Amino acid sequence: MNTAILPGSTLVAELRPEAVNAPESGIVEVMNYGRLRPGLIPLWVGEGDLPTPSFISDAAARSLAAGETFYTWQRGIPELREALARYHERLYGQSFSPERFFVTGSGMQSVQIAVRMIAGPGDELIIPTPAWPNFGAAVSVSGATTVCVPMDYAQGRFTLDLDKLAAAITPRTRGILVNSPSNPTGWTATRQEQEALLALSRKHGIWIIADEIYGRFVYDGSARASSFHDIMESEDRVIFVQTFSKNWAMTGWRIGWIEAPEGFGQVIENLIQYSTSGSPVFVQRGAVAALDHGEGFVAEQIARAAEGRRIVYEGLKATNRVSLSAPVGAFYQFFSVDGREDSRKLALELVDSANVGLAPGTAFGPGGETGLRLCFARKSADLVEAVARLHKALMAG
C-alpha cells in the first residue's frame, strides 16, 4: 500500500472504481466548450427559458419568512404528499394514497434511490438506448451493470423491439428502465407496448423503473401519454421516478418524487435519511403551489413546446440535409446530419459555425452516436434564429 503523501490526481487512483468510473457527462463537455460564447443559443440541456412562475416562488418565500427552516419529515411534508395524490387522481382518473409518494431532492435522486433499492454488484439493469446518460451512470455508481438495448432506427424514427428487449433478460436482470416519452428521442410507448413490458415484469419478477417525466408533453392531440398507471395494479413491480423540473419550470429547485408500493415506505425513508435527510419545507411549499395552482402554466408550457417542435421539425427538414421525425412526446428534436457520423465532433463544430448549443448523441449510448439533441422548450424567436443558423452552417458544411 502506498503510504506517501501523493498529489490529488494520483490519490484519485486509490478511490473506489464505481466512484472514479462514473463518466463525465458528454453533454457537459460540449457546454464547457461553448458556455461563454456571446450570443450562443443554448439548446443542449433539458431546460426551458422561463423562470419559475411567481406563484410558486412566492409560496417558498412566504415559508422562508415564516421561519419554516427546521428539519422535517423524511418522506416529505404531508401537505405535499396529499397534493401529489390529488394531482395523480386528476391526471389518471384513479384514487391514490398519499402513502405511495415520497419527496426527493430531484428526479435524479429518485433514480438513484430506485436503482439502489433494486440493483447492486452482480445485478443487471436494462436500458433501451439512446437514453438520458444519468440513468446508466446511476447504475454504474451503484456497482450494478447496465445492459443497453439499442432501439431500432429507420427513417429518422426510433422503435422498441420487444423481442430484442426480452432476449436481453438474464437471471441477473433486476429491472428495465422505461423512459416514455423519451429523452432524447421523443419515442412514446403505446399502451400495447406498456402491456408487453408489464407482462415481462410479471413473468420474470423484474422491476420497471418508469420515467414518465415528460408524460404531459405529447403532440398527437391526447391529454397525456399512455402511462403504466393505466394498466398496472398498485402492487406491480413498478417504481415511478418523477420531478417538478419540467412541467413547472423548476429545474433549479432540485425537487422530485418517487411513487412506489406503500410497503416500501420505511425502506425509502431510510434511503432518503441516509443520502440527503429530506427536502427543505420552503421548497416543498413551492411544490404544493405548483401542483395545486399550476395547470394554467403547464398548459402554456405545452403549447409553447408544441410551437417550438413545429418550428424546429419543419425548419430542419427544409434543409434536406438531415434525418429526423417529428417527436411524439417530450421536448427534444433528435436528428442526424447526412454524411456526418461523429456527433461529438459535429456538436463542437456547430458551436463555432452556428453559435448554437446542441447535445451530442454520443452522450446517449448505443444507437444515438450519429444524432444531435435539440431542446425546443424555448421562445419561438430563439428557435427560428437557431434553425436559420443551423441551416446556413449545414449548407456550408
Add this chain to the structure above:
Amino acid sequence: MNTAILPGSTLVAELRPEAVNAPESGIVEVMNYGRLRPGLIPLWVGEGDLPTPSFISDAAARSLAAGETFYTWQRGIPELREALARYHERLYGQSFSPERFFVTGSGMQSVQIAVRMIAGPGDELIIPTPAWPNFGAAVSVSGATTVCVPMDYAQGRFTLDLDKLAAAITPRTRGILVNSPSNPTGWTATRQEQEALLALSRKHGIWIIADEIYGRFVYDGSARASSFHDIMESEDRVIFVQTFSKNWAMTGWRIGWIEAPEGFGQVIENLIQYSTSGSPVFVQRGAVAALDHGEGFVAEQIARAAEGRRIVYEGLKATNRVSLSAPVGAFYQFFSVDGREDSRKLALELVDSANVGLAPGTAFGPGGETGLRLCFARKSADLVEAVARLHKALMAG
C-alpha cells in the same frame, strides 16, 4: 423467481439487502412515540430552537424573486466556493483554494459521497462509538462494513484509545471516521490525538473522513476546536464533511459542503451529478450570506449553547442520579442514569413521565447503550424546565 403480484410488504423482500437493511433511526423511533405530546420539550435532535436569521432567508428570497431558478454548476456556484475559501482562511489562518470546496445537498450527502468515494463491498470503515448513527448507515448502504471501536468510558467521560483504534486496522480498512467535537459525547480530539490519527492515515494509506461540524462549539475558552487543518498537508488523505445546519441554524435548508484534494474535482462533480445534480442557486445565495455576514449570529449561538450547557450539566449533576461530564465541545449532554441500563426504554419512559424528548444512547452504537443524549442548543427557560422535569421524574423512578 416469484412472479406473482405480491403485496408491497412482501415485495420488500426482493429489494437489495443494502437498501432493506439500512436501519431505522433509533432516535426517530422515540420521536414518533412522543412527537404529538402537548407541551413536550424536544431535545432529541441536533437542532436549535432559532429559525434561520432573516439576513440569510432574505438573500434566498431575493434570488428566487430574481428568477435564479435554473440548473447551475454541479460543484456549487463560484460565489459560494469563494466564500467558503474566505471563511476557511479566517477560521484556520491559512489560504485555501476555492477548488477544494464542493457544495452538497446536506452534511449527510457529504458523508454519503465521501463514503462512496473510498468504500464499497469488501471494504471496512472504522468508526469510534458512540457515534451519530447516520455514519454507519451510510457505510451500510454503500455495501461496505462498519467496524465500531468503542471509546473508553470512565466517570462519565469518553476517551479515544488510539492503540485499540490502530489494532482495528486490517488490510480491508479504507478509512476512519473522526467526528470531533463528537455528536453525541462531546469528546473533542486534542492536537496530539489528531497527529496520531494522521500518522495512522499516512502509515496505512487510509482515509480520514473528518466531521468537524461542531468545531466552533467549544467551551474551554478557545476560539475553535483543534482541526486536521492545523496539522495536515493539502494532499493528505483527509476528506472533510460539513454542513451549514448547525452554525447558522439552517438545518431545514439541506446544504453542506465537502472539502477534498482539488484533484478529486471531477469525481466529486460526477457523484453530485448522479445523486442530486446540484443545489438550488437560491439556497446557495443564503449560504453565501451566512458565511459572509454570519459571525455575529454564530457568536450568539455559541454563547447560548454555553449557557445551555451550564444549566443542563449542573442541573443533571444535582440530581445525584446520573453519570456525566461537562462536554468539551458540540451541543449535547450525554449522560446515563444510575441503575438504568436500557436507554431506549428509558427514553420512551421519559416521554411519558417527564414530557421531555431525549435521544436514546442505543441509537449511537457500541458503548453508548446506557446513555441519553440531550441537545442544549435551546433557550434557557426550556432547558431549566426540562431539567426540573427530568429531576422530578428520576427521583420518582
